[in-house]
Amino acid sequence: MKRMLTMIALTVTAALANFANAQTATSPDTNTATSDAVFQDFGGKPGISKVIDDFLGIWQEDPRISDKLKDADVERLGSLLKEQITQLTGGPAVYSGRDMKTAHQAMGLHNADFNALAEDLQHAMDKNGVPSRAQNKLLAKLAPMEHVIVTK
């Protein structure tokens, strides 16, 4: 009888250990748990919307690259940028626009254009108090796009 109880106790202990392991395996890891931290640092959708609206305003006033917007559908560009930045920061959106190569290939953009645009975006993020850790996370996602967007 004693042996039987010991067996049951061991079985229960093993089952509990398995359960605990399964919980650990399926519970969100640190990355998943914090995956929308950058999105939250931007202030969620309203924050991103404000940053992009300000960014487009700053871009339109920037003599280095304002000409690039003269034939653009700025409203459409704005809503696609909001989608794209929401997705890139880990927020709930799926970018539905053209890929970066197709969207920019006819423009003959230079590195200087890219750098000017990145500066304008930083101004817009500063203006809205986006913490620098979140700014850097986003800029790190945009940087690899440069070699596709810049063709001159």
Ligand code: HEM
């Ligand atoms: C990381 C950098 C950049 C990102 C993330 C980006 C993102 C985008 C997105 C999402 C679109 C919309 C695509 C579509 O029409 O389906 C777009 C279009 C466009 N981008 Fe960029 N872009 C970048 C760099 C640049 C630069 C450096 C310039 C010029 C200075 C530029 C000028 C434009 C213009 C003029 C349009 C087209 C708007 C239109 O056809 O109505 N972009 N970009």
